[in-house]
Amino acid sequence: MKLGGRIQAAIEVLTEVEERKRPVGEALKDWGRSHRFAGSGDRSAIGNIVYDALRRRSSHAWKMEAETPRALVLGTMAFDWGENADKLMATFADDNHSPDALSEAEIAAINAASMKDAPFWVKGDIPEWVAPAFLESFEDDALLEAKAFAQRPPVDIRVNSLKGSIEKVEKELSRFNPQRVKLAQDCLRFPAGRGASRQPNIQGDPAFRKGLYEIQDQGSQVVSRLIFPQKGEQILDFCAGGGGKTLAMAAQMENKGQIYAYDADASRLAPIVDRLTRAGVRNAQTRTPNDGALNDLIGRMDRVIVDAPCTGTGTWRRRPETKWKLTEDQLAKRVEEQQLALAQAREFVRPGGYLVYITCSVLPEENEEQIYRFIENNPDYELVSAGEVWQDMYGFDSPKPWSSDMMSVTLTPGSTDTDGFFFCVLERRPE
């Protein structure tokens, strides 16, 4: 396919997403099925255009003075992919599968590319109602952070130290040019490309099937390290989901001690068994929700991890469509679920043990506010300074996360070059 045809295809896919409320992945797959002539390079380029259009939806709409799928895609090509109005006109003339020719108004909007009078949330490509939370959390850097959430993310992998060294995996994947990162010692990164460039098929490599690495954002790897799981400890991963943190902790514990992987939704736990086997983990067991599933663990755990259900604002780079779908009602629902998870998880911590609270969100309602409410209602718990834990682990020269009072830390694309994560530790006072 030529570029004109790819642009037309992106408009069609985005129209499906917008008008029929289809998830982007599904709409892209369906388009591929009904256009068999398109190769994998075409499909991936079309996906890149659609995701870029969603990442910077409000700034493109402002400049184009329209919010239609066509305007968003044309804006993406002009403002992100380096195709000015003249180039686009030549591209469209060259391919009869292209969209209709640019109108006078579109040419004028592309040429002007004006952000005049645009409010902060438009410039930063975040929903208007989220803007106060960004300003509260990131103050003078709110725009920088919002824009960082509108960039393409890299692909990060965590080398599984139970199976091999980072050097070994680096060599195995050398054709993809993996890079080391600053904060996670087992992480290799494949930076995001530009335009139509494709991400390497990391999961297709035999080393992946052998369990030598997992796909895991650097931020998730960093919070797994901050949990500080020790060999021999008893740990309850209370919201284990697909097991990303369980696997990372098991490797740090060198298979010594025991991790109990639990989730209120048994179906979310389903993939974990295969992943544990592939990774060579021998110190983790799953517990599925039924009456008394965790009774034997009450008051016995050295650490209980609540990697809580959340709005996922920290993953907006990877799932840009969720940025525009999020509502205040959904936020309120997640906050309730988080409160419930914390209230349920607390009873498993032994006196002197730790309750770790993590979200992949950067909204204060889900993070600092949640934790201060918990402390107020549970005087037998106190906050340990996560800022000090960070300094002990990384010193003063590494990238620093956000921290309003040193008690918790918030990782972000702008500060730590990761997805957004909130992390804090509560100690149950010894009896």
Ligand SMILES: C[S@@+](CC[C@H](N)C(=O)[O-])C[C@H]1O[C@@H](n2cnc3c(N)ncnc32)[C@H](O)[C@@H]1O
């Ligand atoms: C952010 S995901 C977990 C991700 C996982 N820890 C990882 O690293 O891949 C949150 C999980 O919490 C679970 N959950 C929600 N409320 C819960 C509760 N009250 N008790 C236990 N699990 C809960 C959800 O089913 C979901 O799988």
